[in-house]
Amino acid sequence: MPIVCTFVLMLSILIPIYNRDITDLVARLKKQCDTLGIEYEILCFDDCSRPKIIERNRALDAKFRVNYVEFKENMGRAKIRNTLARVSRYDHLLFLDCDSGILKRDFIKTYIKGLTDYPDAIINGGRNYAPSAPKTSSKILHWKYGITYESKEAVIRQQHPIRYFHSNNFVITRDTMLDYPFDETLDGYGYEDLVLATQLYRAGKHIVHIDNNTRHLELVKNKSFLKKIDESLDNLIKFKKQDKIIEIPLLVYADKIQHWRISNLVLKMDKHLLQKSIIKNLLSDQPNIKYLQWYKLAIVLGKLKKAEKTSDINK
Numbered sequence: 001m002p003i004v005c006t007f008v009l010m011l012s013i014l015i016p017i018y019n020r021d022i023t024d025l026v027a028r029l030k031k032q033c034d035t036l037g038i039e040y041e042i043l044c045f046d047d048c049s050r051p052k053i054i055e056r057n058r059a060l061d062a063k064f065r066v067n068y069v070e071f072k073e074n075m076g077r078a079k080i081r082n083t084l085a086r087v088s089r090y091d092h093l094l095f096l097d098c099d100s101g102i103l104k105r106d107f108i109k110t111y112i113k114g115l116t117d118y119p120d121a122i123i124n125g126g127r128n129y130a131p132s133a134p135k136t137s138s139k140i141l142h143w144k145y146g147i148t149y150e151s152k153e154a155v156i157r158q159q160h161p162i163r164y165f166h167s168n169n170f171v172i173t174r175d176t177m178l179d180y181p182f183d184e185t186l187d188g189y190g191y192e193d194l195v196l197a198t199q200l201y202r203a204g205k206h207i208v209h210i211d212n213n214t215r216h217l218e219l220v221k222n223k224s225f226l227k228k229i230d231e232s233l234d235n236l237i238k239f240k241k242q243d244k245i246i247e248i249p250l251l252v253y254a255d256k257i258q259h260w261r262i263s264n265l266v267l268k269m270d271k272h273l274l275q276k277s278i279i280k281n282l283l284s285d286q287p288n289i290k291y292l293q294w295y296k297l298a299i300v301l302g303k304l305k306k307a308e309k310t311s312d313i314n315k
Contacts, residue, residue: 009112010039012088012174013096016080017046020098020218021056026066029096032108033065042066043084048074078182078192081167085177093177097168100127101215110212111171118208122176122200125169125212126157137285139219141226144289146216157209162246165197165207169214176205183244190232195239198246222283229296237303250293254300 013029015022026042033040044060046053048071060068067087075083085093092115104110107125114123129146150166157164167182180199186192197207220228239245247255275298278291 009092009115010090011041011092011094011108011111012090013040013042013094014081014084014088015042015044015096015098016077016084017044017049017053017057017098018074019049019053021053022098023056023059025096025098025100025102026060026063028102029108030063030065032102032105036108036112038108038112039090040065041089043088044068045080045084046070047076047080048072076184076186077189078184078186082181082184085174085181088174091174092171093174094171095167095169096214099216099218100168101217103215104212107212107214110210114208114210114212115171118206120173121206121208122165123171124157124161124165124207124209125171125214126152126154126164126209127166127168127216128213129216134219138221140285141222141282141287141289141292142219144287145225145292146219148289150216151213154209154211161207161209162194162197162201163248164209165193167193167196168216169212176200179203180205186235188231188235189228190235191239191245192235194246194248195244198244201246222287226279226282226295229292230299233296233299233303237300250296250300253297254304257297257301258304 011033013033015025022044026044029042033042042063042065044057044066046057046069049057054070057068060066071080081095084095094111111123111125127146128151129143131147133140134143152164180196180203182192183195183199186195200207236245236251240251275295278295281288281291282295
């Protein structure tokens, strides 16, 4: 007998797919929804994955309440999420990244309780990482960053609800999502979460953090992770110039260094004394995660200086 939920909920679960087999993820979600007896749909849109991945995920097409769609061209992180929201049928949307692991047996039930307590809020469940380091040291940097800066309890995340908002695992009303979609002008990777959270905050929307984590399953290699960091910082500088984000500590520190007129000194010290040793450490099997913050700060200062020179030339 299914457990009939006292809160009348119609839920659209939206999963953008890129190069990830999500058959197990969908099976876990489907089982929890069926057990609760809620009205739901699971939309799985593939954003031009590799053929082997597409072949595995095609099994989803035969599942009841699952809508599986393949796109022949890559739409990008923002556009595919907005497309999922527009196609959805129900009042509440649960966005999940395709590399999410559902470890809690009451994952859906916890969100239902959250929606009962905060019916109009954007509810962020959070993410965590495996408690043990990966077997391969080539992925340890991503893991260390995750457990240090992203695996936070809700009480911590709620102190800075915008900064800790992550789009890998959150619930939002369909009307709100359609009114404030992901910014499709964003290029590349990084900080789209912060842009969305800032937009919602400025619109007077309430972001609530709860302890309903998914496990981040997809760790990238150290070199690829640093490359993603560099790419994301390009976005960060662009969003700062466009006033699309509320200041975060990294930008606050960079602004202070510029205000004190010591950015050239910091960059010179970084170039001649620290950068090679820092990068060597970050790519090692025992990276010091604090070095990553210095690395990011130096990169941001360099990009801000370059942007200032470009602006002066164009005047």
